[in-house]
Amino acid sequence: MHELGIVMNVLEQVDAVAAENKAEKVLKITMEVGEVSSVVPDLFLDAFNWAKKKTAFLQEAELEMIIIEGRTYCKTCGESYQTTAYGKKCPHCGSYETYLLTGDQVIIKDIAAVFGEAETPEPVPEK
């Protein structure tokens, strides 16, 4: 349910970009999803495959998710570490004076779309 809201948002934005650029259809969306973004990739993909049927340009689109590792920086000792392993507490010095460097992003990186030649009439199929 949580993922679905974000998926709808993504589909809406990409559908608009496809229409703006006069694409025929979108083949692929590439996204960057942070490990600590609270988006669960499997659920996100399920929601995507369900919701894309309701769009104009994304019926056949596939989704690629590049997972970005969560990294946290420690202000006390200046080291950084893997967020999912240690959370808020720095494993080097035990300090809680830390902040997330990367890993909370949910980004639409790019889309691959099919473009037809402008103004070319559709060929009439032979009977």
Place this chain on the structure above:
Amino acid sequence: MQEVRTILLSKSVFEDNDRAADKLRRDLREKGVSLVNVMSSPGSGKTTLLIALIRRLALKFRIGVMEADIDSDVDAVTVARETGCRSVQLHTGGMCHLDAGMTAEGLRELGDGLDLIFLENVGNLVCPAEYDTGATANIVILSVPEGADKPLKYPLVFQKSDLVIVSKTDALPYFDFDMEQCRKYIGARNGAAEMIPVSAKTGENMDALENWFIRKII
């Protein structure tokens, strides 16, 4: 001839909403209106607490309430009946959060001439924290029965909040809720957040909560 081309976007999914929220917040500040986004789990006592708080604050401010629910208007009806203040129900249409667009729509429906507007967000500690509503202050309510470890489990909502209200302190004798531990957990996530434990039922510490609002409201 058909060709496949790549269009670069490099755009955060939340970017459009964040921009709309910033604009809404600026407009509210210009008009001198405080919009307080109230987040919590379902069953934390949000509606009861809001009613008790509004009864106190209504003597000093013109108050409105927006209730966000997936699909019902019980809360809006209850708050309006109990406090007499203007209230609207926002339906999120199955979504687990409110965004800035839905909030702006609710504000239009609520109308002008208010000083303080409460936005009772969907009962959920995950999604509402991700979508900026454009509120001028964010609050999370954590009730005693939920346990003191919620700031560890749902860090984002605690990071985004200016105030943590620990509600239902009248239930403290029946639960193993460590208030000091809770304070530490919140502090580790968000050093700037204040924590105020209250009971809407007995009225315990409601003065402190009322004062927080008087201090924070434009």
